[in-house]
Structures are given as C-alpha cells and as structure tokens.
Amino acid sequence: MGDEIKGKLRWTEGTQFIGRIEGESCAVVLGEGGISPMKLLLLSVAGCTAYDVVMILQKMREPIRGLEVEIIGERREEHPRIYRKVHIHYRIYGDVSKEKAKRAIELSQDKYCSASAHIKLSGAEVTYSFEIIPGKA
Structure with missing residues (x-):
C-alpha cells in the first residue's frame, strides 16, 4: 500500500x-x-518536474545554478474542463550538458513526475522544450 x-x-x-x-x-x-484548483494543478505539474530535474542533474554532478519552468495548459471547452494539452518549457541555468539536461527531463516526464502522469492518464498531450543558459542564474 x-x-x-x-x-x-x-x-x-x-x-x-x-x-x-x-x-x-x-x-x-x-x-x-x-x-483556482485547475491552475494549482498546472503549477503542481511544474513543481513536480522541476524538483525531479534539479535532483537528477545534481546526482549527475551537473553544475546547475538555477531553473525556471514555464507551463501552459489548454483545457477542453466541454465539462469536465480537463487539460487536453500541456507544454512545459525548462530554462536551465549553468554550464549543464545538453544531453544530460534532456535525459533528466525525459526521466522526470517518463518515470518520476507523478503529477505529469496524472494529467497524461486523463488523456492530455504533454510536450516540453528546454534551453540552457550558461553561467550563473
């Protein structure tokens, strides 16, 4: 249990x-x-994946100095007005390897982020993009 x-x-x-x-x-x-509860759900997804990405990059010993996550959700017109599309953009600060950043995000999205898994199970399409900003945040 x-x-x-x-x-x-x-x-x-x-x-x-x-x-x-x-x-x-x-x-x-x-x-x-x-x-609103639905906006809080969207922020929960952002918070869940942000936590994962930071922890994974730190375990990879990548020099992450900061992270911002922007999230955009599109809801259905009919009730229940669940999310049908969600896009997450990660802005990673530090001299982080592009390949390791991508791997950390994939691990979060495919394995660890329970909040993303919940909205995916409801049928939402979840996409992501990322950028790395070298140096300090």
Missing part, C-alpha cells in the same frame, strides 16, 4: 477556501483571493 496523505479544505466565505495538508506548515488559498 502507498503513502497516505491527508488534507483538509475549509470554506471561509463567498468562493474562497483554505486548504492544508496534514503535517505541513503552509496553507493554500483557493478560489476568490487565491488560485
């Missing part, structure tokens, strides 16, 4: 909710005055 994660979401007023995962010190504001 896998890890069990517990969370709680509380309605505050209007269309605003505050969510918290048990054992975490931070909370997330959803809806009015916060972020």
